[in-house]
Amino acid sequence: MSAMNRKVIQTLAETISKHAEHFNKTEVEFLIREFNVLLGEQTVSGRAVPGLDRGTFRSILHNIFGMTDDMIMDGVFRTFDKDNDSFVSMKEWVEGLSVFLRGTLEEQIKYCFHVYDLNGDNYVSREEMFHMLKNSLIRQPTEEDPDEGIKDLVEITLKKMDYDHDGRLSFTDFEKSVREENLLLEAFGTCLPDTTSIESFEHHVFQEQLEQ
Numbered sequence: 186m187s188a189m190n191r192k193v194i195q196t197l198a199e200t201i202s203k204h205a206e207h208f209n210k211t212e213v214e215f216l217i218r219e220f221n222v223l224l225g226e227q228t229v230s231g232r233a234v235p236g237l238d239r240g241t242f243r244s245i246l247h248n249i250f251g252m253t254d255d256m257i258m259d260g261v262f263r264t265f266d267k268d269n270d271s272f273v274s275m276k277e278w279v280e281g282l283s284v285f286l287r288g289t290l291e292e293q294i295k296y297c298f299h300v301y302d303l304n305g306d307n308y309v310s311r312e313e314m315f316h317m318l319k320n321s322l323i324r325q326p327t328e329e330d331p332d333e334g335i336k337d338l339v340e341i342t343l344k345k346m347d348y349d350h351d352g353r354l355s356f357t358d359f360e361k362s363v364r365e366e367n368l369l370l371e372a373f374g375t376c377l378p379d380t381t382s383i384e385s386f387e388h389h390v391f392q393e394q395l396e397q
Contacts, residue, residue: 194214194217194218195214197217197275198210198211198213198214198217201213201217201275201276201279201280202279204276204279204280205279205280205282205283206283207283207284207286207287207288208279208282208283208287212390212391213279215390215391216278216279216282216390217275217279219389219390220237220275220278220279223237223241223245224236224237224241226241234272235270235272235274236270236272236273236274236275236277236278237272237273237278238271238272239259239262239271242261242262242265242273243255243258243259243262246258246261246262249382249385249386250378250382250386251378251379251382252375252376254320254321254374254375255320256303256316256317256320256374257300257317257320257321257374257375257376260299260300260301260303260376261285261300261376263299263300263305264281264296264299264300265277265278265281265285267280284296285377285378286378286383286386286387290363290364290367290370293370293377294359294360294363294364294370295356296376296377297359297363297370297371297376297377298356298359298360300376301313301317301359301373301374301376303316303317307355307356308353308354308355309353309354309359309373310353311339311343311352311353313373314339314342314343314354314373315335315336315339317373317374318335318338318339318342318373318374319331319332319335320374321373321374321375322335342372345362345369346358346359346362346369346372348361348362
């Protein structure tokens with residue numbers, strides 16, 4: 186890596202690490218390098234792009250973190266892409282990973298709620314729950330209509346989590362439910378990585394680069 190490159194990365198890391206409180210400056214530098222590698226793998230016809238596009242980002246979620254649910258992966262992309270420009274920028278990448286890999290319960294509650302709020306109206310509606318649960322459950326070949334079972338599940342979930350009884354989940358409902366029962370954090374589909382994939386990603390980014 187050229188001296189110039191290293192200097193630029195250090196300067197960027199200095200700025201970005203102020204907003205990514207779970208990484209130190211060295212870790213941010215490594216994440217920037219990894220971002221540049223992933224960005225370089227994107228095939229774009231001769232033009233500079235502002236960040237990782239949806240396809241590249243989804244393949245990272247799938248290949249590195251084992252995610253398979255399209256609807257959830259789109260939600261994770263939307264949550265990382267804070268400025269809504271259809272690209273995950275370097276800053277969004279580092280800040281998003283800070284919560285994704287090492288976030289506090291509070292940060293992860295906000296993150297999961299945002300992923301599950303498919304249309305961005307600050308509520309998780311019956312319809313959204315239905316679509317996500319239908320997507321994340323393994324269909325059993327039975328005589329019964331599987332949709333009926335999912336509708337029942339939505340009602341049971343609402344009964345447990347909808348504190349103000351308005352037929353949908355607000356952030357307050359979701360937060361209260363998860364604080365009482367942490368397992369409800371990923372109630373509508375896996376949108377956070379498991380310990381094994383976190384360890385292997387961090388080893389790949391932080392350890393292997395140190396050894397190079």
